[in-house]
Amino acid sequence: xxxxxxxxxxxxxxxxxxxxxxxxxxxxxxxxxxxxxxxxxxxxxxxxxxxxxxxxxxxxxxxxxxxxxxxxxxxxxxxxxxxxxxxxxxxxxxxxxxxxxxxxxxxxxxxxxxxxxxxxxxxxxxxxxxxxxxxxxxxxxxxxxxxxxxxxxxxxxxxxxxxxxxxxxxxxxxxxxxxxxxxxxxxxxxxxxxxxxxxxxxxxxxxxxxxxxxxxxxxxxxxxxxxxxxxxxxxxxxxxxxxxxxxxx
Amino acid sequence: xxxxxxxxxxxxxxxxxxxxxxxxxxxxxxxxxxxxxxxxxxxxxxxxxxxxxxxxxxxxxxxxxxxxxxxxxxxxxxxxxxxxxxxxxxxxxxxxxxxxxxxxxxxxxxxxxxxxxxxxxxxxxxxxxxxxxxxxxxxxxxxxxxxxxxxxxxxxxxxxxxxxxxxxxxxxxxxxxxxxxxxxxxxxxxxxxxxxxxxxxxxxxxxxxxxxxxxxxxxxxxxxxxxxxxxxxxxxxxxxxxxxxxxxxxxxxxxxxxx
Numbered sequence: 001x002x003x004x005x006x007x008x009x010x011x012x013x014x015x016x017x018x019x020x021x022x023x024x025x026x027x028x029x030x031x032x033x034x035x036x037x038x039x040x041x042x043x044x045x046x047x048x049x050x051x052x053x054x055x056x057x058x059x060x061x062x063x064x065x066x067x068x069x070x071x072x073x074x075x076x077x078x079x080x081x082x083x084x085x086x087x088x089x090x091x092x093x094x095x096x097x098x099x100x101x102x103x104x105x106x107x108x109x110x111x112x113x114x115x116x117x118x119x120x121x122x123x124x125x126x127x128x129x130x131x132x133x134x135x136x137x138x139x140x141x142x143x144x145x146x147x148x149x150x151x152x153x154x155x156x157x158x159x160x161x162x163x164x165x166x167x168x169x170x171x172x173x174x175x176x177x178x179x180x181x182x183x184x185x186x187x188x189x190x191x192x193x194x195x196x197x198x199x200x201x202x203x204x205x206x207x208x209x210x211x212x213x214x215x216x217x218x219x220x221x222x223x224x225x226x227x228x229x230x231x232x233x234x235x236x237x238x239x240x241x242x243x244x245x246x247x248x249x
Numbered sequence: 250x251x252x253x254x255x256x257x258x259x260x261x262x263x264x265x266x267x268x269x270x271x272x273x274x275x276x277x278x279x280x281x282x283x284x285x286x287x288x289x290x291x292x293x294x295x296x297x298x299x300x301x302x303x304x305x306x307x308x309x310x311x312x313x314x315x316x317x318x319x320x321x322x323x324x325x326x327x328x329x330x331x332x333x334x335x336x337x338x339x340x341x342x343x344x345x346x347x348x349x350x351x352x353x354x355x356x357x358x359x360x361x362x363x364x365x366x367x368x369x370x371x372x373x374x375x376x377x378x379x380x381x382x383x384x385x386x387x388x389x390x391x392x393x394x395x396x397x398x399x400x401x402x403x404x405x406x407x408x409x410x411x412x413x414x415x416x417x418x419x420x421x422x423x424x425x426x427x428x429x430x431x432x433x434x435x436x437x438x439x440x441x442x443x444x445x446x447x448x449x450x451x452x453x454x455x456x457x458x459x460x461x462x463x464x465x466x467x468x469x470x471x472x473x474x475x476x477x478x479x480x481x482x483x484x485x486x487x488x489x490x491x492x493x494x495x496x497x498x499x500x501x502x503x504x505x506x507x508x
Contacts, residue, residue: 195340
């Protein structure tokens, strides 16, 4: 456990050392400042558009950072030839995979927390008050989404290059999110794929939050946590299948 | 190295000389407003697609975040609510989605309708030819928020962007007549509206209203002959004058005017 935490802490520092995080934060800040000052047809205090924009920016930035970070870890160690040094500590291969994943996930979640705090600041300034329960649930569910994304990118990175792992993960995320539902009506085989694929839409309750619908039940939150944990374990397991016998010299 | 600077200067001079000619040939056939709009310059006609998508989104805002497909399903359920229970989820994915996504239906009430305005603004800005979006925006501005001047400004710009749209010309004239109570301006605006409507049979109600309002404007301005012609034109567009209350009103006006 200590080994995993030690590896994770390095990654958490890495995300805040890189320029990517600050660039994304500055872009989000500029857009939110500009958007929050807008008034349409001299009618003030409309705020849902700002929530829509802010949440989209926050989710997109966090997903991008997490995927890039998770997909980069193993290929970077291979390229720098530091993999063997890390493994010599000694660190088992399973610990290596878990450490890289945990670090990427926590770093991504920490970045998301900061983005989300900035978004909430602007949204509350404009709206006055928002549902705390929905705000917390929206954050929690998307954190689970980041966990699955980090696991998918991390698992894929043991099979392909950094770029390929990142692109494949983002393509799967966007493709499933936008077109996954279409598989349901495309015959029995496609239906199996539909049930087997991770349903990222389960972790996105933005519209409930924006339009003031009640939050989801704690029971469902627990079920979705289990769902995300299972997929994360599956993707990491697939990564481990490749990595356990791989030559890292 | 010695030659590099003169070559670069020559290239720069050539580009400077060519650019006005290129600009003129590229701008040929493109409306001037569109050619200078930064968004159009960047995205081309993709702005119209974005505008239309945002308009659909504004409709979802009005229905509590429910998208087009969800809205159809919800309306179907609403219609059968009294007789049948809501349709059961298709499977476990659908069951989870019903808890996480918006699947119920509600309307923005009263001042909450302001939440649609940013989207309607962007929709009409990005696609200035989406007449439905323009009329919807003008409707909300006028009816819900009492922003008659804002609605008129929007319709004025829309009339310039869509000179062939009878709907925009007609709504603009009606707004000036009914809400601004300005018969002199309204009567000027009903002329192009009626011209754009022509003799189209499917627009008989709108043509009748336009003639009737136009006649009222003339009457208010003391133009008796024009008012008479307007009322007569409106009366001619009533298919069954004996059964229609408006026909009786027009006949009374005609008799008052001494026809």
